[in-house]
Amino acid sequence: MEGQRLSSYGRRFGSQASSVHHALRFSPGRRYLPPSATSRVSVTKLKTASLSFRAGPRFSSNKVDFSLADALNTEFKETRTNEKVEMMELNDRFASYIEKVRFLEQQNKVLVAELNQIRDKEPTKLADIYQEEVRDLRHQVDQLSNSKARLEIERDNLLEDLNNLRQKLQDEINLRLEAENNLSSYRQDVDDAALTRIDLERKIESLQEEINFLRKVHDEELRELQEQMQQQQVHIEMDMAKPDLTSALREIRIQYESMASNNMHETEEWYKSKFADLTDAAARNIEALRFAKQEANEYRRQLQALTCDLESLRGSNESLERQLREMEDRYALETANYQDTVIRLEEDARSLKEEMARHLQEYQDLLNVKLALDIEIATYRKLLEGEESRITIPVQTFSNLQIRETSLDTKSVSEAQLKKSIVVKTVETRDGEVIKESTQEHKDVA
Numbered sequence: 001m002e003g004q005r006l007s008s009y010g011r012r013f014g015s016q017a018s019s020v021h022h023a024l025r026f027s028p029g030r031r032y033l034p035p036s037a038t039s040r041v042s043v044t045k046l047k048t049a050s051l052s053f054r055a056g057p058r059f060s061s062n063k064v065d066f067s068l069a070d071a072l073n074t075e076f077k078e079t080r081t082n083e084k085v086e087m088m089e090l091n092d093r094f095a096s097y098i099e100k101v102r103f104l105e106q107q108n109k110v111l112v113a114e115l116n117q118i119r120d121k122e123p124t125k126l127a128d129i130y131q132e133e134v135r136d137l138r139h140q141v142d143q144l145s146n147s148k149a150r151l152e153i154e155r156d157n158l159l160e161d162l163n164n165l166r167q168k169l170q171d172e173i174n175l176r177l178e179a180e181n182n183l184s185s186y187r188q189d190v191d192d193a194a195l196t197r198i199d200l201e202r203k204i205e206s207l208q209e210e211i212n213f214l215r216k217v218h219d220e221e222l223r224e225l226q227e228q229m230q231q232q233q234v235h236i237e238m239d240m241a242k243p244d245l246t247s248a249l250r251e252i253r254i255q256y257e258s259m260a261s262n263n264m265h266e267t268e269e270w271y272k273s274k275f276a277d278l279t280d281a282a283a284r285n286i287e288a289l290r291f292a293k294q295e296a297n298e299y300r301r302q303l304q305a306l307t308c309d310l311e312s313l314r315g316s317n318e319s320l321e322r323q324l325r326e327m328e329d330r331y332a333l334e335t336a337n338y339q340d341t342v343i344r345l346e347e348d349a350r351s352l353k354e355e356m357a358r359h360l361q362e363y364q365d366l367l368n369v370k371l372a373l374d375i376e377i378a379t380y381r382k383l384l385e386g387e388e389s390r391i392t393i394p395v396q397t398f399s400n401l402q403i404r405e406t407s408l409d410t411k412s413v414s415e416a417q418l419k420k421s422i423v424v425k426t427v428e429t430r431d432g433e434v435i436k437e438s439t440q441e442h443k444d445v446a
Contacts, residue, residue: 087387094380101373104366111363118356130345137338144331151324158317165313169306176299183292190285197278204271211264218260222253 229249 083387090380090383094377097373097376097380101370101377104370104373108363108366108370111359111366115356115359115363118352118359130349133345134342137342140338141335144335147327148331151320151327155320155324158313158320162310162313162317165306165310169303169310172299172303172306176296176303179292179295179299183289183296186285186288186292190282190289193278193282193285197282200274200278204275207267207271211267215260218256222256225249225252 226249229246
């Protein structure tokens with residue numbers, strides 16, 4: 001039964017999972033901690049200070065005769081052979097696990113150094129650079145927004161001035177059209193006055209001709225009357241003494257002369273009054289025409305000045321709009337570049353955070369593997385201690401029975417004594433970033 005129990009160790013601890021399970025049985029105080037996403041992680045680090053092997057007793061036996069317990073002897077040989085093979089396998093596995101633990105400790109130290117270097121240098125510097133660039137970009141965006149608002153205000157003011165100038169220009173155009181209409185009406189009045197003056201001059205000429213003609217007719221009639229009167233006077237003087245008609249003719253002539261002079265004077269007075277009226281009307285029309293021409297010239301000059309100002313303002317407005325478009329395009333391009341830079345920096349920061357989280361996860365996995373290996377090592381140590389105490393029992397039994405032993409060479413079994421120092425390392429994380437870390441060391445000799 002004892003041999004079957006001992007040989008069952010190989011079947012029970014042949015695989016790594018069985019070893020871990022057995023280690024959990026022998027060391028109930030320790031638990032395997034799988035990786036978790038909690039913000040507080042407690043890691044137990046076992047650091048091997050020294051490993052010393054104590055040579056076990058070499059069993060040598062003298063030759064004895066098996067006369068009383070052949071069956072027991074055979075079973076004991078088989079059991080010892082199986083135990084020898086199992087112990088050799090366990091020693092080999094134990095040595096390989098020790099080498100693996102040392103390798104993992106070295107890798108753990110390298111990863112811890114890299115993690116500390118990344119934590120101390122790159123993330124802090126990158127975060128500062130990122131924050132500085134973000135502040136600069138925000139400051140530039142604020143400046144661009146202020147410049148854009150100022151340019152929009154200036155553009156609105158220029159548009160308002162342009163609308164006012166357009167309104168003034170429209171008013172001036174209306175005044176010019178009104179002045180041109182008045183000028184056209186004045187020209188019509190001047191033309192009418194000129195036609196009236198020409199008509200009056202023609203009437204004056206016709207009246208002058210009529211006066212001359214009447215004067216000639218009157219002179220002819222007067223001459224004929226004088227001739228007739230002379231003939232009658234001569235005839236009367238010759239024939240008989242007739243009444244004197246000279247005074248009557250003189251009166252008639254004086255009467256006709258006075259009538260003619262009155263008519264001539266009235267005609268001249270009428271002509272002079274009409275001519276004066278026409279002259280005054282023409283002078284007034286000429287003065288109004290001159291004033292209208294002056295106003296038209298003044299309006300034309302103001303229109304030209306306003307047109308020049310309008311063209312200048314249009315040029316300034318087009319230049320400002322072109323500058324505004326260029327500034328908007330340039331600022332949009334710079335903003336896009338800054339956005340790309342910010343996105344690239346955010347991606348770099350995100351990749352660094354992911355890499356840091358990956359390193360932390362690998363570090364945690366390695367710590368978990370190391371913890372499992374430490375559990376297996378402790379299990380093997382307990383197995384070795386139990387095996388040493390168990391092997392001493394058959395030797396004492398056979399010595400009491402005084403049985404001659406056969407030559408059975410056993411391999412010396414070494415007991416490994418481990419001096420351990422338990423380091424409890426507490427790491428607090430938040431969103432994949434380490435925010436607090438503390439270490440406590442407890443010395444323990446097994």
